[in-house]
Amino acid sequence: MLTKAIALFKKDFHSELRTRYAINSLAMFIIVAISVIMFAIGQERISEGLTGGLFWVVIFFTAMSGLSRAFVSEEERGTSLTLQLVAAPSTVFTGKLIFNIILVFCMNTIIALLYAALFESFVINNFGLFLLSFVFGNIGLAISSTIIAAIIAKAGAKGTLYPVLSFPILLPLILSSVQLTLFAIDGTSIETAKFELAIVVSYDVIMLTVSYLLFDFIWKD
Amino acid sequence: MVWKIFLFILLAFVSIAGIAFPIVENPQAWYQFPNIPGLEQNARIIFFHVPTAWLTVLAFFMSTVFSFKYLKRKDLDDDLKAYASAQLGMTFCILATVTGAVWAKFAWGSFWSWDPRQTSIFALLLIYGALFALRSSIEGEEKRATLSAVYSIIAFVTVPFFIFVMPRIMKGLHPGSAEDSSAGPVVNFQMNSSMLLIFFLSLIAFTILYFWIWRISYKSLIIKENINKQLIRG
Numbered sequence: 001m002l003t004k005a006i007a008l009f010k011k012d013f014h015s016e017l018r019t020r021y022a023i024n025s026l027a028m029f030i031i032v033a034i035s036v037i038m039f040a041i042g043q044e045r046i047s048e049g050l051t052g053g054l055f056w057v058v059i060f061f062t063a064m065s066g067l068s069r070a071f072v073s074e075e076e077r078g079t080s081l082t083l084q085l086v087a088a089p090s091t092v093f094t095g096k097l098i099f100n101i102i103l104v105f106c107m108n109t110i111i112a113l114l115y116a117a118l119f120e121s122f123v124i125n126n127f128g129l130f131l132l133s134f135v136f137g138n139i140g141l142a143i144s145s146t147i148i149a150a151i152i153a154k155a156g157a158k159g160t161l162y163p164v165l166s167f168p169i170l171l172p173l174i175l176s177s178v179q180l181t182l183f184a185i186d187g188t189s190i191e192t193a194k195f196e197l198a199i200v201v202s203y204d205v206i207m208l209t210v211s212y213l214l215f216d217f218i219w220k221d
Numbered sequence: 222m223v224w225k226i227f228l229f230i231l232l233a234f235v236s237i238a239g240i241a242f243p244i245v246e247n248p249q250a251w252y253q254f255p256n257i258p259g260l261e262q263n264a265r266i267i268f269f270h271v272p273t274a275w276l277t278v279l280a281f282f283m284s285t286v287f288s289f290k291y292l293k294r295k296d297l298d299d300d301l302k303a304y305a306s307a308q309l310g311m312t313f314c315i316l317a318t319v320t321g322a323v324w325a326k327f328a329w330g331s332f333w334s335w336d337p338r339q340t341s342i343f344a345l346l347l348i349y350g351a352l353f354a355l356r357s358s359i360e361g362e363e364k365r366a367t368l369s370a371v372y373s374i375i376a377f378v379t380v381p382f383f384i385f386v387m388p389r390i391m392k393g394l395h396p397g398s399a400e401d402s403s404a405g406p407v408v409n410f411q412m413n414s415s416m417l418l419i420f421f422l423s424l425i426a427f428t429i430l431y432f433w434i435w436r437i438s439y440k441s442l443i444i445k446e447n448i449n450k451q452l453i454r455g
Contacts, residue, residue, distance in 0.1 A: 147375065151368050155359050164354055168347040169375060172382035199386055203379075210378050214371045217292055221364075 001091050008087060008095025012070070016099075021073075026066040026107050033058045034114055051115065051122040052181040056174055058111055059141070063104065064163040067145040070096045071153035080153075089219040090212055093146070100149075101142040108138055125187030132190070133180035136200045140173045140207060147211040150218045173203050228429050235423040239268030248413055255413045266324045267412075268419055272427035273317040277345060279431065280310025285377040288370035298443055300366035303373065304356070305439035309431060311349040318342050337387030344383055348376045 016022055037054055046054075074080040083092055112134070115122045124130045148166045155161065176196045183193045190197070244254045244262060257264050287303035290296070321339065322332045333339060355372055359365040412420065 151355070151372055154364065155355060155368055161354060161358055165351045165372065168344055168351055169379055171344055171347075172379055172386050175386050199382065203382060206378055207375075210375055214292075214374060217367055217371055 001088070002094070004087055004091045005094035005098065008083075008092065009098045012095065012099045015073075022066050022069045022103065026062060026103070027110070029062050029065045030058065030107065030111055030114065033061060034111075034118065038118065046119075046121060048121045048123075048185045049182055051119050052185055053178055055111070055115055055122070055181060056178050058115075059108055060167075060170065060174060061163075062107055062111065063141055063145055064166060066107070067100055067103065067142070068149040068152050068159070068162045070100055070146060071149045075153045084219065084221075089216045092219060093150075093212065093215045096150075097142065097146050100146045101139060104138045104142045104145075108134065122185070124184050126184045126189070129180065129188070129190050129193055130184035132197060133177060133184065133193075133200060136197070136204055137173060137177040137180070140200060140204045141170065143204060143207045143211055144169050144173070147207070147215065147218075150215060154218055154221075169207075173200065176200050176203075224429075225433075228426060228433070231422060231426040232430065235268060235419060235426050238419045239265055239423065242415075242419075248415070251415050254416045257412075260328070263324060263328045266320065268423045270317060270320045270324060271420070272424050273313045273320065274342065275424060276313040276427055276431050277310055277317050277342070279428070280306045280313060280435075281345065281348075281373075281377065281380070283435070284310060285373050288373045291366055291370045292374075295363075297362065297366060297446070298439075300370065301442040301446065302435075302439045303370065305442055306435055307349060307352055307373070309435055309438065311346075311353070313431075314342065314346050314349055318346060337383075340387055341383045345380075348380075352376070 037058070071080075074083060087095075116124075145166055148162065148169060151165065152162050176199045180193060180196050180200070183196070238252070242252050242254055244256050244264070246256050248255050254264070284303045284306040287299045287306065291299040291303065318339075321342070325334065325336075325339075326332050329336075352369060352373055356365055356369050359368060
């Protein structure tokens with residue numbers, strides 16, 4: 001099953017390299033979003049708490065602009081029926097999930113680097129905690145946006161519907177991740193932040209289970 | 222018929238009792254409520270606001286149960302039951318949000334202050350809104366039923382997180398919050414037995430009301446679907 005899923009991921013990866021649609025639009029979106037924030041701030045120096053929140057604002061909207069491609073492109077090209085013939089639903093979901101996880105990690109690393117370079121107050125004091133929350137937050141973001149992308153694709157690729165459906169599902173994750181980023185900026189120890197970390201990890205596990213259970217119903221027409 | 226009269230009498234009694242029974246310092250008679258410091262007359266909202274908030278969650282739960290049933294049996298009637306319950310839940314959610322906000326203006330001084338409970342009910346409003354947006358965007362009957370069932374189950378799974386996440390992030394003002402020591406009528410049981418009696422009667426009456434409206438509403442939806450089908454067949 002895993003070899004098939006990886007083959008599926010490779011297919012997506014190669015078609016992405018050929019068109020570079022998601023990469024280009026995501027990169028441009030990150031630049032646009034950050035420059036809007038920079039223009040809004042102007043010469044003022046903003047507090048640490050605000051940068052932590054703005055960091056997740058950019059991550060959320062970037063994810064919403066690019067991650068629905070995974071399933072929407074299949075519906076647009078009319079290849080989803082072929083995919084249903086060659087692979088089991090769980091395999092398809094695994095392949096798409098791997099692709100989205102890698103995309104989220106690339107995108108968020110770029111956002112984090114840009115933030116560190118452009119915002120004076122975005123200084124991480126507890127790097128270990130930031131890395132932990134970053135990894136688990138990204139995985140959760142990828143899982144939820146992949147399953148919602150599958151729903152959106154079947155609903156007729158309504159672009160505006162994607163953030164509307166994703167936001168309530170992602171809200172617990174975003175709230176705890178904002179809190180964890182603030183802790184990392186303040187330099188709080190991992191011991192103090194373990195409650196929030198536990199929430200993010202359990203969110204990942206629960207969403208992964210629910211997604212695998214329900215994906216069959218979405219995928220089969 | 223009998224239980225409809227019973228429900229009418231129960232709701233009328235709860236409304237009159239909740240609004241008119243006097244709040245005194247040392248309740249002696251059975252119809253007197255104790256004075257809860259910090260809340261005083263504002264405490265009366267518990268008889269009407271808490272049942273609506275309870276129904277919001279109950280309706281969401283019933284909607285998820287019937288979504289689950291739909292996915293198991295693929296019976297479109299189950300989908301209509303889930304939809305009817307979600308519609309009712311949205312109504313009660315708006316009622317709970319508005320009554321809560323008006324109460325907050327008098328108790329806390331502002332309509333909205335991102336208290337954990339306020340944020341949770343806001344998230345529920347968003348989930349209900351997203352569910353209706355999804356439903357209205359899909360043409361096919363079965364596809365609409367399947368996708369909205371899947372979405373409501375995913376949304377239901379995330380709800381417990383709010384209970385744990387919110388109080389850690391925001392300071393609680395709501396009666397019954399973790400940090401709240403003075404005005405926690407539900408948690409500390411500062412209510413006397415008559416207040417508790419009216420409160421639970423109100424909960425029971427509202428729950429019966431919900432099931433009654435829900436039954437009428439899904440029956441009318443099913444009849445509407447049948448008429449539509451007959452019209453299409455000509």
